[in-house]
């Protein structure tokens with residue numbers, strides 16, 4: 343370990359920044375916030391964080407997908423040890439998801455600046471555009487483009503759930519930047535994040551050394567039937583797309599239970615048209631999110647869902663079209679970084695568990711280009727993607743201190 347082992351982050355400063363950022367898009371009466379990607383709220387959040395980066399004298403760049411990276415010079419030049427995450431949220435987001443990884447990165451840098459320490463290599467903290475994918479699918483979009491796995495042209499053409507085009511929205515909020523893409527390959531990448539699940543809390547463990555991220559499959563389904571009068575149309579003569587949507591939602595749940603943990607399956611969005619009490623719907627549009635750590639099981643789940651959709655649609659006499667919104671294979675993080683996270687936590691007297699991530703993260707994209715790992719801290723009641731999301735200050739502090747020392751060691 344480095345000779346700066348005793349160095350600690352300032353938890354009050356970190357909490358103050360988390361609170362200030364959470365005021366932007368705050369959901370009244372809760373701790374949560376709504377900053378969907380590339381909205382006015384996202385812009386205001388970005389401006390705040392970029393201001394903090396400039397206050398810390400970081401060299402700030404913005405690329406053509408709106409990813410923002412701030413670099414602190416090291417004793418020698420070269421690829422930085424990078425950390426970061428995202429500051430966009432789902433519409434009903436908490437204040438920690440993503441934001442913690444970014445603001446803890448700033449805290450790491452401010453701690454070093456205050457202590458007068460220049461790291462051997464440069465350190466970078468970044469926030470990636472549209473990690474949530476809730477407005478512009480797929481999720482982890484900014485980091486996907488950063489590593490060159492999707493072209494910036496394709497990304498610019500993506501349409502949001504509210505009908506806006508990504509490139510135009512980036513320009514509108516002033517975050518269509520000049521930095522080259524794919525982005526510079528870091529020496530290593532590490533992301534601090536709240537677990538967003540119940541495991542650490544249930545087991546009384548403070549730090550998760552994340553071993554990888556499960557595979558993610560997102561599909562949008564559009565079912566078209568025949569709209570008709572709810573009072574006069576006999577049940578046997580209906581072509582009701584809503585029924586197929588609800589049957590599929592039930593099937594996805596039953597399938598996940600049949601395949602067993604860690605298989606999960608969610609129908610999170612269903613839109614019926616015209617969505618009226620006395621009208622058999624004309625169409626149903628809905629989404630399917632299925633995830634598993636084993637790609638073979640995930641492929642099997644995808645096959646079974648598709649088979650069910652076709653059969654249920656045929657039985658109802660409706661037509662069905664599917665569109666893949668995201669498909670990412672499971673990711674395994676670099677053993678050396680996972681070991682370093684675990685060893686760093688232990689050296690600080692913290693309990694640690696090696697565990698996979700159920701949620702998607704920017705780190706899974708960075709893992710394609712450099713040694714990568716993640717640090718998890720517990721989520722109270724395992725709640726996330728909910729304004730009630732909470733992590734105790736002592737756990738935030740522990741996680742940020744692990745991030746600090748992992749970054750120093752990597753540097």
Ligand code: GLV
Pocket residue numbers: 473474481700701702703
């Ligand atoms: C992204 O955060 C996801 O896991 O849905």
Ligand code: MN
Pocket residue numbers: 428439440473535702703
């Ligand atoms: Mn996140």
Ligand code: MN
Pocket residue numbers: 432439474727
């Ligand atoms: Mn999230």
